[in-house]
Amino acid sequence: MTRLLQYLMVFFVFLAACSPRSEGPAEPVEPSGTLTFIHLNDTYRIDAVEEGRAGGFGRVVTIVRRLQQQGNDVRILHGGDFLFPSLESQLWQGEQIVDAFNFMDDIAPMYVVPGNHEFDRRSPEAVINAIRLSEFDWLGDNVRLLTGDEIIDQSMQTGFVLEAGGKKIGIFALTIHQDDGGNDRDYAPIDRDYVGIAEASIKRLEAENVDAIIGLTHLHLWTDKEIAKLKASHPRFLFIAGGHEHEPQHEAATEESAEIVKGASNARTIWQIDVSFPEDDGIPEIVTKRIKLDESVATDADYEILESRWRRKLLEKIPFLPARIGTAAVPLDAREVTIRNEESSWANFIVDQMRSAFGEPAADFAFVNSGTLRIDDYIAEDITFEDVGRTFGFSSYLRHLVLSGSDFKTVMEAGYRGVGPSKGYFPQISGFRVCVDRSQPDGGRIIQLQLPVESGWDDIEPDADYLVVAPDFLYRGGDGYDFSRARDVSRPGSELKYLVLDAIIRAQSAGQTIGEPVNPDDPRIAFVQEGRQTCFE
Ligand SMILES: [Zn+2]
Numbered sequence: 001m002t003r004l005l006q007y008l009m010v011f012f013v014f015l016a017a018c019s020p021r022s023e024g025p026a027e028p029v030e031p032s033g034t035l036t037f038i039h040l041n042d043t044y045r046i047d048a049v050e051e052g053r054a055g056g057f058g059r060v061v062t063i064v065r066r067l068q069q070q071g072n073d074v075r076i077l078h079g080g081d082f083l084f085p086s087l088e089s090q091l092w093q094g095e096q097i098v099d100a101f102n103f104m105d106d107i108a109p110m111y112v113v114p115g116n117h118e119f120d121r122r123s124p125e126a127v128i129n130a131i132r133l134s135e136f137d138w139l140g141d142n143v144r145l146l147t148g149d150e151i152i153d154q155s156m157q158t159g160f161v162l163e164a165g166g167k168k169i170g171i172f173a174l175t176i177h178q179d180d181g182g183n184d185r186d187y188a189p190i191d192r193d194y195v196g197i198a199e200a201s202i203k204r205l206e207a208e209n210v211d212a213i214i215g216l217t218h219l220h221l222w223t224d225k226e227i228a229k230l231k232a233s234h235p236r237f238l239f240i241a242g243g244h245e246h247e248p249q250h251e252a253a254t255e256e257s258a259e260i261v262k263g264a265s266n267a268r269t270i271w272q273i274d275v276s277f278p279e280d281d282g283i284p285e286i287v288t289k290r291i292k293l294d295e296s297v298a299t300d301a302d303y304e305i306l307e308s309r310w311r312r313k314l315l316e317k318i319p320f321l322p323a324r325i326g327t328a329a330v331p332l333d334a335r336e337v338t339i340r341n342e343e344s345s346w347a348n349f350i351v352d353q354m355r356s357a358f359g360e361p362a363a364d365f366a367f368v369n370s371g372t373l374r375i376d377d378y379i380a381e382d383i384t385f386e387d388v389g390r391t392f393g394f395s396s397y398l399r400h401l402v403l404s405g406s407d408f409k410t411v412m413e414a415g416y417r418g419v420g421p422s423k424g425y426f427p428q429i430s431g432f433r434v435c436v437d438r439s440q441p442d443g444g445r446i447i448q449l450q451l452p453v454e455s456g457w458d459d460i461e462p463d464a465d466y467l468v469v470a471p472d473f474l475y476r477g478g479d480g481y482d483f484s485r486a487r488d489v490s491r492p493g494s495e496l497k498y499l500v501l502d503a504i505i506r507a508q509s510a511g512q513t514i515g516e517p518v519n520p521d522d523p524r525i526a527f528v529q530e531g532r533q534t535c536f537e
Contacts, residue, residue, distance in 0.1 A: 035164045036072040037273040038064055038108070041079030041218070041243030042115070042265040044086045044393065046100045047307050048299070049376045050335060055268035057100050058299030058307060063270070063291060064108050065300065072274075073164050074108040079243025079262065080115025080175060080218030083130055085374055085393025087386070088310065091317055093126040094118075095133060096310045102135045103306055110136035111160070113173035114143065115218035115243055116182040120394070124148075124187035131155045139173035139216060141201045142191040159204050167277055167284075170205030172198055173216040174227070176244060180220060181425070181479060194219060198227045202234045212275060212284045215240035215258070221249055221420040224260050232256040235283050239273060246336045246422040248290060261288055265336050265422075266376055268293060321389065324382040326504035329513035331380035334391065340370045340422040343525045346379055346391070347428035349515045350496070353503045354469045355430055357494040358400040363467040364451065365408065365431040367415075368496070369479045371424025372396050372471060383514060388501055397472045397492035398499075406462035407485040409449050414481045417442040425479035429524055433457065435535030437528040447528060448536055457536060471496070 040060060048056030067074050078101070083094030104110055118127060124147040131138060131152050139160045145153040160171045177192035178184035191197055198215060205213050213236050217224055224242050228251065231237045239259040242249070246265035253259035261271040272289040315321060334346035347370065354366035374393035403411065415427035416436050435448035450457040472492035474481040507514055526535035
C-alpha cells in the first residue's frame with residue numbers, strides 16, 4: 001500500500017466518523033418488510049417556507065430516514081412542478097432542485113412525473129440539462145421528449161416497473177395538457193387522452209404480472225377522479241399520487257375507485273403510503289397517512305449542508321438580496337394557502353399598483369392570477385429585495401385594454417371555475433369587489449361584481465366600457481382566461497416586479513409603511529355563505 005493510499009484511507013475513515021447524521025442508522029435493523037411511498041408535489045424551494053417553519057426537503061429527508069430506521073423500504077414519489085419557477089431557477093434553470101432530488105434519491109429511490117412548470121421554457125435546454133444531471137427516474141406515459149438528443153429523449157420512461165422485496169410495482173405517469181393549463185412545446189408533445197392512456201398502460205402492466213399499480217400524475221383533481229374509476233375493472237390499481245393542486249387532497253378508496261393523495265406545495269404536507277401484500281398473492285392493501293411538516297420535524301443535518309451551499313451561491317450572485325427596501329405595516333400574508341384561495345394583504349398591495357401602471361387615467365379594474373405570486377411566505381417587518389424576488393418567479397408584463405361590463409364579468413368567471421382549492425388561476429383583484437357562489441355551475445359563479453361609487457358600491461354596468469389592466473400572460477389565454485372581446489389593447493409593458501419595487505422604494509423614501517390588513521367587514525373577495533343568496537346587501 002502506498003503512503004498516499006494509506007493517507008486517503010485514514011482520511012475517509014475520519015470523514016465517515018465525522019459525517020454529521022441527524023438520525024443515521026446506528027445498527028442494521030430487521031426490515032419490517034413494509035414498502036412505503038413518500039409522496040410530495042409542487043416544490044419550488046430548496047429550503048423551507050413560512051420563515052423556515054414549514055415544509056422543505058430537509059424535513060422530508062428526516063421522515064424518510066426515520067422510516068428506514070424502522071426497516072421500511074422507502075421510495076419517494078414526486079407529482080411534478082419543481083424546475084420552475086423560483087428565484088434560483090432564474091439563475092440556474094432548476095439545477096438546484098435537481099441537486100436536492102439527487103440527494104434524496106441517494107437515500108431512497110425517487111420517481112418523478114414532469115408538471116407544467118418543467119416545460120416553462122420554450123426551448124429544451126433546461127429540460128435537457130436537468131435530465132442529464134438527474135440520478136432519479138423521470139416517468140411520463142403521455143409525454144414524449146423530442147429534444148434531438150436521443151439519450152435524453154429515451155429518459156422519459158413509460159410503463160415503469162420497480163421491484164421491491166420480490167414484488168413488482170407498475171407506475172403509469174401523466175402530465176397536464178395545454179388545454180387544461182399545461183405547456184405545449186415542440187420538444188415535449190403531450191397527449192390529452194388521460195383516461196385512455198392510463199387504461200392502456202394499466203393493461204400493459206397487468207400483462208407483465210405486476211403486483212400493484214400506481215398512478216403518478218400532475219393533473220386537476222377532477223381528472224384524477226375520472227382516472228381513479230379504472231380501479232373498478234383493474235383491482236390492482238391502488239392509488240394516484242398527484243400534483244398541481246397546492247393544498248392537500250384526499251379521496252378515499254372505494255371498490256370502484258382508487259385512492260387519491262396530493263400534498264401541499266413546498267412539502268408543507270406530504271403523504272406516507274404503506275403497501276402490504278397478502279400471502280395468497282391477492283390484492284395488496286394500502287394505508288395512507290398525511291404528514292404535516294412543521295417545526296415538530298427537524299431538518300436533516302446533511303441536507304442543511306446542501307441548502308447552505310446553494311444559499312452561498314445565491315448571495316455570491318446577488319449580494320444585496322437581504323437588503324431592506326421597505327417596511328411592512330402589518331405582517332403581510334403571501335402564503336399560497338391564502339393567496340390562491342382568498343383575499344391577501346400582500347396581493348392587494350401588488351394589484352393596487354397595476355391600475356396606475358399606464359399613467360392617467362388609472363384603470364378602473366386590475367387583476368392578477370395568484371400563480372404569478374410565488375413566495376409562499378409571510379412578509380413581516382423588513383421588506384427585502386429577496387421578498388420581491390421570490391414573489392415574482394417569472395416576468396409579468398401588463399396590458400391595458402377596454403372591456404364592457406358584461407364582458408369583464410365573463411372574463412372573471414374563469415377565475416372561479418372547477419373544484420378543489422388553490423388554483424393558480426384564482427385572481428387577486430383591485431378596483432372592484434366580487435361575490436362568488438361555488439355551488440353554481442362553472443361560468444355562473446359570480447353573483448355580484450361591484451365597483452365603488454360615491455354612495456358606496458354599485459353593480460357593474462353591463463353596457464358601459466371599463467379600463468382594465470391584466471397580465472399579458474392572461475391576455476394571451478393563459479390560465480383559461482378569454483380576452484377575445486377586449487378592445488384598444490396596449491402592447492405588453494410595465495413589468496409588475498419593477499412596478500412593485502418602485503412603489504415600495506417610493507413609500508420608504510416618503511417614510512411610509514407598506515400594506516394594510518384584509519378587512520373582513522369590507523372584503524374585495526367574498527363567498528356566498530350557506531342559506532344566503534348574495535354576499536353584499
Ligand atoms: Zn402544475
